[in-house]
Amino acid sequence: METLQSWGLLLLLLALAGLGVYVYRQLDRSSLRQEAEAMISQAEALRQRLSNEPRVATGFAAELADGAQSLKEAKARLEARDLGAARDRGRHSRDVLQSIVDALALRGGASQAQFVSLQGDVELRRGSGGDWEEARSRVQLQSGDTVRTAENGSAVVMFQDGTLYTVQPNTQLVVSPRSGGGGSGPEQSIEMQYGWVNLSTSQSTGSNVKTPGAVARVKESSEAYVAVDKGSSQGRFGAYRGGMELSSSGGMTRQVGALQQVVQTGDLLSEPKAMPGKPEPVEPVDDLLLDLDATKKLVLAWQPVSGAARYSLQVSRNHLFVDNVIDAGNRTKTRATLGLRGEGSFQWRVAAFGTDGLQGPWSEPRKFRVASAARGGGGEKQDAAPPELDLGDIKTYGSISMVNGRTEPGARVEVNGEQVALGADGSFTKAVQLSKEGWNIIEVRARNAWGNETVRRHRVFVESP
Template sequence: MNAGGTSVWARKPPRDSGRGSPRRRGAGAGPSTLQRRRRERQPSSPRRRCEAPPASGEQSPENQRSCGTFPAVRPAVAEPSPEADRSDGSRRDVNKPSSSSRRDYRDWYSISVAAMRRWLVLGALLVFAGVAFLVLRQWQKYDLQMRAVRAVEQGEQLIEEIEEREDSALLRADNLAAWENLDKARQALIDGDYALALDRGSASVRQLQGILQKGEGSIRFMTVAGNVEYRRGERGAWKRAREVSVLDPGDWVKTGSDGTAEILLGDGSTYTVRPNTMILLGGDKATERGGGEGVSTVVEFGLVDLSTAARASRVATPQAQARVSRDSQASIFYDRDAQRARFALFKGEEIEVRSTDGEVQTIGPLQQVEQVADRLGPTKALPAPPQLLNPVDDQEVDLDAVQRLTLAWQPAPRAARYHLRVSENRLFASNVIEDRNRRKTSATLGLRREGSFYWQVAGIGSNGEHGPWSEPRAFRVAALSSVGLVADDVPPPLEVEEIQTYGSLVIVKGRTEPGARVRVDDEQALVGLDGAFDKTIQIKREGWATVEIVATDAAGNETRKRGRVHIEGF
């Protein structure tokens, strides 16, 4: 280009696209951080124009940068001095760390090993606590679920018993809430709401048990020990008896070789069904088989001890019928194979026995009559019940100090020998000792283990007449020597769990200190090894009455509790 007669050439500098060398960065990448910092540090200067080279052909470095021409060999770069110029003319030390380096250094922290260990232990404890909490919650949920399942199952069993009754439809219509609660419990169990299922299931069980137990004239099991079964009517299936089971007229009850059951009738009478016995409870079938109206029980075979209350009871065998007066204790036995029967009155006014051919025999207290086929024999006197002497009731025996215990009783009138039995069950369903030919009025027992035991004696006449049993007594065998003798002035605990009334009968159940004695209205109750007790008493007056329960421990400390009951239909 010519300007004013002077020839000047210029080379356009390459445009800075910011992409840098493609060998160093990828295509399209912007300037690096280092390049930007270098540009910021360089002082701004006006752009120089590219001038023509001189005749010598050598260009200054500034002209070379402007024109974009560089020598073939790159000059060496001088080392920076410890002190370099800043853009503002001040001096700085290049060996001193910059502020950005100091900031990077402050971002790091040091932690001691002890502190690290403490944090690790704390973390482990937190993890353990969390796991334990989860396990506890799972166990609580499982326990709640199992309790809810048991409540629903028990409710279903009670409904099955109610549906077997003739008036089941009427009972359901009158007590619809019990069925509704059970349905809610089932649905809550399906939904996983176990708390609601347990609440509704328990409410249903309480209502259903009340339905089965309420109403005058109901029949129920009071106590069941060993193999005891019952059947609804003539064609029902045999079921295992439970203490909550309610019976209807026309039901059958049978016991095995180790089974005994106490049955409470609606009029307050109590029947004790002994081993290997089967009976039919009232109803039209009992009237038909007993040969008369008002028959309460038919003894098909076996032995039944009965205690009547405010009304007389009619008990029959396949070949005779007996009317037992009120407030009496009696025993009726029938051998089906030999067709032999025995009717005995231990306490009360009389028993009137009538055979199927019309023969009548009346017996008084401590008398019995036997029947062979259709013929009644003469009355026979029975031995009186023996009076027990030693040990006293509820005596505690130290097994470490005493290995033998002597049982003694007074001689009974008209007794030629004695029948002694010792059992761990107050109903004597299965006996530890059974001696039917005891000639002496004492017996020595060898003590080998701890436990609570019951014993009683009956006299047997010279012709084999079996008299009534004595009142049972209990003794407890325990290892007491290892327990120090400490002055005891603390009353025993006494918990009354249940008081039920059936006519004039009152059943009291509860729990006290093991080894303590319990009396209910001055009547001795039998206390188990675990402290559980139950007692049936009779109150011979209508209206409200107070029942007093007294627990006495070995040191003589007493705990008293009272309860009010209402007696109806005496």
Template sequence: MIKQIFFVLMIFHGVLLFGQSEIKVVVKSGETVRDIAREHLKDPDLWEEILRSNNLKSPEQVKPGMTLVIPVESILKAKNQISKALKAINDATEAGAKTFAAQSINTAIELYNEALAERKAGNWKKSFDKAVLAEKQAGEAKKLAESKSKTTSDATVASGKGKIESKKPADPLWKDAPVRSKLFENDRLRTLSNSFAEILFQDNSKIKLSENSQLVIQKARVDLLQNKSESEVKLEKGNAFAFLSGKSPKKDFKVSVPGAETEVNSKAFFLKKEEKSTKIANYDGEIALKGKGKSVVVKENQGSTVSDNGSVSDPKNLLPSPGIKFPENNAKYLADTISFAWNPVTGARRYWFQLATDKDFNNPVFTSKTLTVTSYKLTLEPGVYYWQVSAEDADGFPGPYTKPSVLFVESKTTYAYLTIQSPQNETVTDKDEILVTGATDLANTIEINSNKVDVDPNTGSFSLPVKLTKGNNSIVVKAVNPNGGENSVTLRIKYEVDSVIALQFDPSLLKDMSGSYIIPSSEFVLRGTTNASAQVLLRSTVQNYHLKTFSNENGEFTFTLQKFTRADSFYTTIVSRSGHRSVFADRFVLDDVQPVITLSSEPPQFTNKKMLEITGSCNNVRTIEVASGEAVINGETFSYRTELRPGQNQIDLTAVAPNGRTMVIRRNIYLDLEAPVLGAYNMTPLKVPADRYITVTIAATDISGLKRTAKLIYSAGEDVFSETLLYNDAAGMYQGRFLVRAKTNTDLILRSVLLEDYFGNFKEYKLK
């Protein structure tokens, strides 16, 4: 009989727990309020909620025999909804929301964090409402990401701080790279002092680039039809953390290291490019390194150094993570100076410390890589913070970071509850008035742009139409509670009256006679400009292209056209931020034929004629460009006349096809108007008796070639003689041997020599 009664009571208790909004618990002897929270709420730290529900101020007021009321159903509803919100955020992230719907997914994450904060504060209804909004926002982010997943962007500057710059291969200078900038194959990205950047790839892999660092995207390719991605990066300077989404047949992410081949089977690792080497610290899986005559495998929590000349060091174990001392995870503090401390690690040269307002550390508050102590103090404003620490060894390898710890910093005055329902921040509208709605606690007062607004005494909701001026508008909504605690939200709203939408494709894109754009290859990157932050949709009539992207803050956008056929018509739809829509129709044709020019005859390498004429035939040529203008084209022939300058002349004929492709013919022609130059000369002997032979040598140079003979004048006493010298190719000079027919033994004197080249340029040199 006793067993039956006990069984009935247990059933009744279960009905109260899951069927009613509250349960009643009688405190047993020796039982604490934490014990009751552990048993009925599955969390001993929720003991404050039990006190609050029973109007108790301290645990000492809980006595044996006392009946406590616990709102179990509200707690369970909030917990279940938070789990749903987390699942929705994870689903959206897997769908690529951080790349294609960054603003929406970040809003969902913020709402989720707010739901967690409300849960910790015991505000279960508010926690439930925040989690519902987070789940809804994550669902919208997932839909947006799925609709934009066919965008042609290869990588995105997802977040960053400070000075971030990018450079394309053909650009002479670096340019600013704001957040949401797109990066393509062979683009470079760098950070300057006190700056960082996070690059997000389409497979959700990301690279965090530290300050004073630089990398190049060596490969970034996407096969949209088969949903395959292939990426490869190279760190050229500084250091970076890599967080990869994993390797699969659908995606391949590679890291290029000078001096070694790499095979990455890791999801988390660190790179540091030094002057002549690269340090690699691995925190997951394995990284295979193959250098000159040596291969190693860097396993989890190991590091290795690769020299640029190919030598690879043996892997060494990294230092372990420091143990967190305080603040503990989920600790709560009032806004003030807060001390952070961790356990020392044997062998640590220094410690890396990070504090941010998000768990991915994309919004840093304080960062240091030079701490030699195991504690640090910071003064923090109210908010939610995350922090982590790593130990660096004597060789400069950072060990794994501690698991991020969350810290709640609350205001010394009570925080006034405020939520804005509409409009969303950064809204663009074509109306001159916008309705601001929201909700607050019943006892709070609300001001919108310093104007007091009535709060509904039953629901806490409020609303006020606000007039807008053209351009950017700021709307400040402030809530104040009876204790003086404040909370304000600033909305940035843009009022756009002008509905004009412009579209311009890359000015370097040529057109044919019919006005159609000429595509130079079957795979082509189409670039253009339109309104800033507008949605751009590209649809073709032949190949059934349906591509979508968004223009950046400068109005720039890109599409990658693959397997383009001979001709197609495109309809480009532009939807501005204010909702205005325009459709543009353009025709594109493929012309990948090279221009061809052929010379009728080769021009001379040397000439003494100032005017030069070059003729020839041409095919698929629009213009033939030269330094002084253009050649004359007549059908399939061309001619070009130019006046040569004395000396070397470089003639470049650049044939340009209608599609912009080029062919260059270069010829070098020397205009020789100068006489030969006299060099050293000699005569032996200088004095001979009558009827004896003498030998004369004279060196000379000329760019176009010397004449085979030279006229020599010499004298013997009062007698003057003329002789002919012959040019000796082997000796490189004029030579002659003559019989002197002087009357007596006398001195011989060289008087002059006449030098001449093949073009008739001559000069008589007086000899001494």
């Protein structure tokens, strides 16, 4: 009798547990459906808002088409009860359409820059008293706006004069009014509060970076960095190419040349110190495609740098090198062996450290792809069709042209012979600097894993400054 009672109690507990799991799953699906419906509703409201906006056709036609297509897919997924996919496509549609609304609201105003590329958590605050909001690609920035990146966040910002800033993780800066200048009028300025930025100036103008302890004027046609410690406000100022003029709050000045760094501590500026040169990758060849079923290891190698004591190696799934798969900063050899454990597209780069611990510039990134030829059981057949390649409207700012578009995920894209990083959905954005006045040709090539190519050419006109 007791045995029967025990079995009965066990069966009751199992039934209650099963009921609990069923109820939880139903509640979870109900919550997921509500999320999906909310995303779709918000996206639909934005689409209707933009449907009668004439400026969309002249500047955001590709983005509007992307948002509308994603909204259509979200509705179809919701109808098919694929709630997770419906929510994700709805969110993508909402974000794309909202970025158009934001950009249109600022177009024609006193905007000085715009987000070109974003990775991870990046926030934006309008003015000094606004609320923090999520940053979106193509949104424009005005004087007084603050940009902040989290530990996993990074952003590329392009200013009207063509200067490109790469905002590294854990950084906060303020867009400042144009000031100073090297003879060609006021130049773009930012105020670094803490963190690290890399910048590349245009051929015609420099850029000014103010920190708590110094002001740097980065010269024309230069690649440089500025780093500020959040706690001590100590600054580091270096030039990879070109140079900068540096002055401390106490009145000291320094000229920083190519491959030199100066450290600011309080009112003092150190003497310029030489940094090691840029390593040159040797193997594997760029854009190598590997079969995961046949290859389990990959060797990365680079040329030694004169005076280098060690090297830093990074392998990442994104072109901004955030949340890296490998981040090894103490390698003494000029080669590394990677174990291949999964599919995906990866980029890698390496930098040299001198005996004094000073880091030089990163190498040009190289890409490799890992895929399983036997995926799906029977293997993949070779694809003979060229990849799709859709280009958005090309914007020109002086000698800088912004090229954006979308192709087949996993394809290789080159703009005027220079490789471009792709998003997971095949989207890309590339800033191209054109040195010739008058008509120029921008050539975009997309090539898939089987070597099939699609080419698009676009003419742009560069006016004399």
